[in-house]
Amino acid sequence: MAHRRSQYYQDEYFEDEEQQEETDFRRVKHKPPHHRLKGCFFWFLLVTVVICIFGGRYVYHKYQAAHTAVTQFHKETGIKKARDTSQVLKSGKPVSILLLGTDTGALGRSYKGRTDTLVLVVLNPNKKAMTLVSLPRDTKVAVSGHESDYPSKLNAAYAYDGSASAMKTVQKYLNVPVDYYATINMGGLENLINGVGGVDVTPSLTFSYGGYSFSKGQKVHMNGKKALAYVRMRYTDPRGDYGRQERQRQVLMATALKAVSAKNLLNEQFLQTFSKQITSDLTFNNILLLAAKYRKATHHMNSTNLQGQSQMLDGQSFEVPTEDEKQRVTDLLRSALELTPAQTGSTLNSSDQISIN
Template sequence: MVKEPEFKRSEIKNRKNQVAKPRKHKYFTALIFVIVVLLGTFFLYLGHIYRDAQKMTTKIYSSSNITKARDTQSLLKAGKPISILLMGTDTGAVGRNFKGRTDTMIVLTLNPQKNKMTIVSLPRDALVAVTGYKKYYPSKLNSAYDYGGSGTTIKTVQNYLNIPIDFYATINMGGLENMVNAVGGITVKPLLTFSYGGHSFVKNKTTKMNGSTALAYVRMRHSDPLGDYGRQQRQRQVLTKVAQNGTKLKSLMTERFFKEIKKQLKTDITFNDMLLLALKYRGTTRNMTSDHLQGEADLISGISFESVPATEKQRITNLIRSSLNLESATTGNTLLNSSSINTTEK
């Protein structure tokens, strides 16, 4: 009878290891392959999104054709506070994009050092002398865009409040409906109870809004006890929500979002600027403060204006300059010949 050879326990263990190694290696190789494929697919997708974003930015870019009060590139690279003038055209809803007067005007500041965003609405009927068009004085602030476009509006706002405007963005407010839909809708607590455009709102009742609902919410003016100032509050509220939802990666990485941005926005923020904004300023949306410049009704030659007291203008100038980490300075005056903007940092 032939006996099987006897092995020491250590030899048996070693032999088991020798047999198991090729199988582990095969599993490990398969796992690496799967990871590589998944990462490759992910980066290809990111590359696709990157290219789409680059193309979209090229299409929405429109120079203001003015010399800025500050070196915007240095500000972005250093991650310093910046300002953006947001303008909503009042004609987009009927198909005439980016023409006419600005129905909405907001000075937005982003301070990454404090992780804070400040939103200040300006009355569209504010009494001003439009820079470069003083012969038309008295004028309304919202006529600056109609007279000379984004560059003229930037200069006028700068001179009006003695603040630097680093960038601008003009949004087709008629297209706000599609913008809200593109970020998946927004959730808002209405500031008052009213019905408009087939939609009803209840004060302080949390409401999920799609684009059509949000547009109705911001367009109503005559039934608001605060008039245009009430509408400004609602506009700030909705734009803030859109900004919050728009910073979510899942909202940005959609073809629909790119298509809507391309149709509804014009800005002098370049693609590289946007990359820096995404990298260094994204946290500012976590802490938002909103305010508005309060005027008083004034009738001049049968035309209604909003005359803003010097003390109120100074208050808003102080607020915006502080949010930009700039030294205090006297508020502006559009009737003065000097167009020098104080940009001294603290």
């Protein structure tokens, strides 16, 4: 019965086309990412945080409009945080934000969806640095609160209990506190691209997907739907998921650059549209503190990913990092958070205690 429940949450929403593509893709050997950032929509989520940081002055002058928009996308998880996150922000200490990208709202999907993207970001104003660690969505874990369904994929955590189970699973897996989260759906990406009038992108390879064709090296103007098709294709890319990540960065950075040059970037209409696509437990006051204390944390960026090895279990492909690799990532994140070194975590550990010192 536990196996069937796990299979339900992990596989229910795969489309026939992607199932066939994945079957073919399993025969392709992955290439090392060379520290490329993983994830489907983490750049868009990251831009969200950066906009909040650099938009502090605007937020101050447009208080009412911004307050209304933030209130609309604010959603608490209901979980007890590993530490007093409000005090962390007030004191200007390093803070962590889990960025989640879901496939809800795209290609006609209306269900809760899975998290195609999981990136843990640490903002350290003292070191004037931002650290990003991408977590493979197929990482083998026991989802917090649903350990009987082990093994599960990390992206299934969101399908169980939303952002709450994703946060608890990640922090237990790596033994680092996760202070806040921000989630956006693929439909939100489409709307944002349309909101800035589309983007110009030079495709990195030639392929067809979702009714659109792309030619390598030929710049093309993309609306939201076309850009979504460009970033979504994965299994027929010779570089697999890593190639898709590069395409996603292309589109999302092009969108960000165009958005920040637009005069109406943070007008009320934009905020209202944006607030319908994102959920976060960051409050309006939290965002003001980020704007006041954490702007310099964006001066330098250190990025990496948790690298796993593919394993087939019960007909499913998992990514399984070594303990040394997990420890490397834990050490990096804890150092960025200015916490003392500690052993990496385990989702099978009966204790939910997270080292926060």
